[in-house]
Amino acid sequence: MGPMIGYVAGFLASFLFLYLILMLVKFLHKVWWMPIRIQHAMNSQGIKGPSYRFFHGNTKEISNMRLISMGRPMDHLSHEIFPRILPHVHLWSNLYGRNFLNWYGPQAQLVVTEAELIKEILYNKDDVYPKIELEGHAKKLLGDGLSSTKGDKWTKLRKLANGVFHGESLKSMIPAMICSAETMLERWKEYNGKEIEVFYEFRILTSEVISKTAFGSSYLEGKKIFDMLTKLTLIVSRNAHKIRIPGISNLIKTDDDIESEKLEQRMKDCIVKIIQKRDQETKVSDTIKSVFLGELLEASLDKDDMKRISLDDMVDECKTFYFAGHETTTSLLGWTILLLAIHQDWQEKARNEVFEFFGKTNPNHDSITKLKTMNMIVEESLRLYPPVPAIKRKVAREVRLGEMTLPPNMELYISPLAVHHDPTIWGDDVHMFNPDRFEGGIANATKNTPASFLPFGFGPRNCVGLNFALVEAKIALVMILQRFKFKLSPNYVHAPVQVFMVRPQHGVQILLHAL
Numbered sequence: 251m252g253p254m255i256g257y258v259a260g261f262l263a264s265f266l267f268l269y270l271i272l273m274l275v276k277f278l279h280k281v282w283w284m285p286i287r288i289q290h291a292m293n294s295q296g297i298k299g300p301s302y303r304f305f306h307g308n309t310k311e312i313s314n315m316r317l318i319s320m321g322r323p324m325d326h327l328s329h330e331i332f333p334r335i336l337p338h339v340h341l342w343s344n345l346y347g348r349n350f351l352n353w354y355g356p357q358a359q360l361v362v363t364e365a366e367l368i369k370e371i372l373y374n375k376d377d378v379y380p381k382i383e384l385e386g387h388a389k390k391l392l393g394d395g396l397s398s399t400k401g402d403k404w405t406k407l408r409k410l411a412n413g414v415f416h417g418e419s420l421k422s423m424i425p426a427m428i429c430s431a432e433t434m435l436e437r438w439k440e441y442n443g444k445e446i447e448v449f450y451e452f453r454i455l456t457s458e459v460i461s462k463t464a465f466g467s468s469y470l471e472g473k474k475i476f477d478m479l480t481k482l483t484l485i486v487s488r489n490a491h492k493i494r495i496p497g498i499s500n501l502i503k504t505d506d507d508i509e510s511e512k513l514e515q516r517m518k519d520c521i522v523k524i525i526q527k528r529d530q531e532t533k534v535s536d537t538i539k540s541v542f543l544g545e546l547l548e549a550s551l552d553k554d555d556m557k558r559i560s561l562d563d564m565v566d567e568c569k570t571f572y573f574a575g576h577e578t579t580t581s582l583l584g585w586t587i588l589l590l591a592i593h594q595d596w597q598e599k600a601r602n603e604v605f606e607f608f609g610k611t612n613p614n615h616d617s618i619t620k621l622k623t624m625n626m627i628v629e630e631s632l633r634l635y636p637p638v639p640a641i642k643r644k645v646a647r648e649v650r651l652g653e654m655t656l657p658p659n660m661e662l663y664i665s666p667l668a669v670h671h672d673p674t675i676w677g678d679d680v681h682m683f684n685p686d687r688f689e690g691g692i693a694n695a696t697k698n699t700p701a702s703f704l705p706f707g708f709g710p711r712n713c714v715g716l717n718f719a720l721v722e723a724k725i726a727l728v729m730i731l732q733r734f735k736f737k738l739s740p741n742y743v744h745a746p747v748q749v750f751m752v753r754p755q756h757g758v759q760i761l762l763h764a765l
């Protein structure tokens with residue numbers, strides 16, 4: 251018996267040893283051999299970049315640069331925020347060229363800043379340059395909803411969302427937008443002659459608008475979800491440049507892992523409750539408007555397999571739209587008010603146009619889209635302060651992009667912020683607020699390189715909420731301009747930061763004067 255046990259134990263030990271060796275070889279292949287090979291292959295095509303560092307890639311350098319650049323406020327009210335928000339892209343594109351290679355851990359990432367190449371990437375269908383797979387905390391934030399999913403499921407969800415956020419359906423949401431803006435401005439009356447922090451105000455406004463229009467739920471019900479989303483966003487943001495050893499992260503959980511799991515579960519419970527409540531309401535009355543949640547519910551009951559969606563899909567869609575429809579528009583409104591508070595001449599021009607179109611009456615859809623000065627101001631605000639500073643894609647299979655041959659699985663990093671602050675496209679006054687540059691339209695402003703202006707992305711996966719966001723923001727701006735003059739408060743501290751979106755770290759304080 252004794253020798254037999256010894257034999258089995260020896261066999262198991264050698265098996266374990268071989269297994270460990272195999273795992274080590276696999277690990278080294280991933281974190282050492284492949285990066286060296288890819289770096290070499292790209293260098294030989296003239297694509298340079300900071301050297302790959304074992305396991306962490308360039309993430310530590312990137313984190314340090316960001317800590318320094320965003321660690322304190324800007325010295326003056328400059329709009330030159332690209333070196334501050336994305337210091338590594340700014341430095342390395344100057345050092346290594348417009349398209350350069352950097353490393354997100356052992357993941358090769360090609361940063362592309364040339365508009366023609368960006369167009370090629372974003373215009374392509376999912377099979378060549380698909381979206382990247384979300385992992386960890388980010389996956390808990392957005393799930394497999396419209397912004398992250400691919401293939402047939404994406405086609406199905408996009409069709410559904412397109413129908414809801416365009417045309418007549420969008421028009422039917424305008425009264426709710428106006429009503430929410432009125433509630434906000436009623437509150438503002440108390441601040442006449444005083445300071446008000448508007449970024450916070452816009453967070454309430456945009457969450458109320460998306461809650462009411464898309465989900466039919468009141469702000470208070472949606473508020474819990476927004477609070478949880480905000481917490482999860484902070485977790486994603488502070489872990490964005492941390493590289494974890496695969497496998498180990500399943501065994502050893504950090505506080506953030508535990509917190510994000512809890513938040514994911516609580517958000518799901520909350521959304522399921524809203525869905526169930528809505529389901530009951532629909533049974534009771536047919537008159538309820540066909541908001542987004544209604545469409546989702548209908549799709550969940552569809553007999554056609556190709557159209558039907560599951561409860562998990564619904565939860566992910568709700569999370570996606572709560573998230574996408576909230577922080578982005580808040581950011582746009584916050585920066586636009588800051589710009590108008592600084593540039594009083596443009597505030598006056600915008601107000602004159604508003605009075606010309608609407609007098610003191612509430613805005614309406616048809617005229618909102620005709621406001622030319624307002625449109626130029628919003629476009630210039632989106633150019634200088636694009637809420638979404640970076641977009642990512644992946645290379646599905648070996649492919650030629652311009653003069654380069656890219657290996658499969660390489661990540662592509664496209665930065666609207668970098669492109670919007672490129673003087674070769676926008677001229678020497680690139681960092682100035684000059685809405686006039688949009689007077690002849692976007693094509694004219696970008697000298698017919700449309701991918702040079704991409705606040706809402708580009709191509710088939712551009713922002714599905716584009717019109718919704720623009721109408722909502724313009725309604726709020728029109729109604730503010732009709733009621734108040736405003737200037738920047740001396741307490742405002744200029745500290746744009748990136749926490750997912752580009753946002754003012756300490757809010758936007760203005761002084762209000764009722765008209």
Ligand code: HEM
Nearest residue numbers: 397574575578579582637638705706707711713714715719
């Ligand atoms: C100023 C406001 C907004 C900005 C700047 C913005 C920006 C963007 C950008 C850049 C993308 C493309 C991302 C990529 O290509 O990877 C995108 C996609 C998306 N946006 Fe927005 N967005 C805004 C408002 C909204 C609103 C209000 C909603 C919802 C009502 C929304 C829902 C979405 C969704 C669902 C996607 C994914 C679309 C798809 O993949 O098919 N966004 N947005």
